[in-house]
Amino acid sequence: MQKIKDLAINDAGFAFDPTTGASFTLNEVATQIISSLKDQDDLQLISLKLTEMFEVDFEQAYQDVQEFVEQLKTYKIYS
């Protein structure tokens, strides 16, 4: 959790991990998910936010959020 809090993200979706020097680019959806995770939103609330921002139903959004969070765990950005 600490690592995602430290992650610096700019408006263009460029993310920089100040503890390892790793950087990566995020699309609009990924940027929104990470911002919500930084705010300690749970996966359901994040999915709900995505349905309001993008043309996606809750079920699909929830599945996408789950998959993305798993990726973040693989990269040890979120635990």
Place this chain on the structure above:
Amino acid sequence: MTIYVAISGINASDNPGPGVPVAKSLLAASADIKTIGLSYDLHDAGNYLDDLFDSSFILPYPSGGWDGIVAKLRHIKQTVGLDVIIPCLDAELPLYIKYQDALAKEGILTFLPTVGQFKQRTKENLALLSKNLDLQHPQTQGVINIEQLQKALDKIQLPVYVKGNYYEAFPAFTKYEAISHFTKIANKWGFPVLVQEVVTGEELNVVGVGDGNGATVGMVAIKKLTTTTLGKIWNGVTIQNPALLNAAKQFVKTSNWRGPFELECIVDDNRVTLIEINPRFPAWVYFATGIGINLPEQIVQLAMGKPCAKAGDFAAGKLYIRHTSEQICDIADLSLLACSGERHGS
């Protein structure tokens, strides 16, 4: 008051020495500093960089012993002046460390680790030092023939790193690759060749200065983003990794480290594995200077017994871009160095 500072390691090839960036840092620190290049090779770029070095001198090789070197240093002191030396090459450091007190008596100052501190961080002693610092250290074995290499591979298990005792490291994924690297490294750097366990994580580095009383007066941590085939940095970024910075502070505190240092570590979450400690500045030391932490300036202050303020903090996310450059000279410049062993900038 003019301070004459001599700096070695002024080669600037694909495996650059720290001397040129150290000179750049000192010139950025004070207009009172005059820099002198100490070289072992006529072709070292620093010999011809008149905007960075006021004079340049060819020294006899360290393998020839101390007498030849000290005679040349006395000559430099008499002819152009010499107050401080910052030695930057691994091969010459044992001599400068051994004779630092004798040099000081002649008015030539250094700020170097003690013999004991220097030995603590050698490759043979690094496992013990890592243990004392509560850090990890990869399983490492020195080998001098193929039979020993095979035994080391059986023990450590592939993949491994095959490393020279001083320079170069190559990953080996098969026995045949390991033998090939072993032969190449042995021919170039001699024995022993080291076989080292591969550790997972981010390779991160710290450069810093210890005051000899357990305090770190300045340090900067980085991640190399792109490197040459020898692992030398092309691009890098500053980082704030608490576990890594704490490891560096602990190293300085525990050893009472005196002088410059570079820590090479692999960091995986909070687990820090100590790969190497270099008892000198790395060639990327100007990165620290560029973000406001002038470590070579601190070394000159400490060597001269002047007060040395602790450097401030640094920000993560500062980017380092190394690039090549060209310089055009005349063959007469090389001839002058070859015939007289010294060259003075215009």
